[in-house]
Amino acid sequence: MRTVVISQPSYFPWVGMLEQMRLADVFVIYDDVAFSKGSFANRVQVKTGQGVKWLTVPLEGMRLGQRIKEVHAANGLGWRRKHLATLAQAYAKAPHAGEMLGLAEDVLGGGASRLCELSVASMKALSNYFEMEGPGEFHFASSLGIGGHNSPRVLDIVKHFGGARYVTGHGARDYLDHAAFDAAGVRVEYLDYRKTPYPQQHGPFTPHVSALDLVANCGRAGREVIASPAVYWKDFLK
Secondary structure: OOEEEEEOOOOOOEHHHHHHHHHOOEEEEOOOOEOOOOOOOOEEEEEEOOEEEEEEOOEEOOOOOOEHHHOEEOOOOHHHHHHHHHHHHHOOOOOOHHHHHHHHHHHHOOOOOEHHHHHHHHHHHHHHHOOOOOOOEEEEHHHOOOOOOHHHHHHHHHHHOOOOEEEEOHHHHHOOOHHHHHHOOOEEEEEOOOOOOOOOOOOOOOOOOEOHHHHHHHHHHHHHHOOOOEEEHHHHHO
8 A cells, every 4th residue: 555645844853753754655745835933844852951942943034925945044054063062962971872963963064055955854864864664755745746735735646646545644634635535545544643752861751852862862773663553534533
């Protein structure tokens, strides 16, 4: 069963995003929708000795309604160095801190100037680090030539790739036309986030931080944590 996942890009995403990626044969980056303030495309949480903090990519020349693919990260190395310094300090005593910092340095030093490129690079780096089986293919929605909005467009993208299964996060429950997917022979499933605990620094476990936290604390063995299943939409909505 060919599985399609569609998502906006995320900057060094949380484990739940990696779980969506793991299940995908085809992963489509939704890059031609409007960037929204508070998006995870340019920010993520990390645990520190002073509590949870945000790593936020500063943006340059932002304008209202600008599409994600058009947004640029700020020039200069200052914020990149600051992010690396925050990570180095927060995870100084973590057993795999060196591997985590090496991964972050590779992404931040990769020369990406557009936010989407940077965020996708971080997603791919984490996926590759954990040697995940999926996704088999990455595509950008802007390159598909498929118009429309919301649920009908999502369905058209899934059908474009011959998908028989669409796996998504919980936010889609508010706009997906589940009956239309069923009628088209596409099974909609929602991630059943298990938020599996693993050893963390700095107090009680929290699942909503960057997967860099999983790298630093567990190394490649953290792959075992990236294992939440997906459930059929009717069972999910119960």
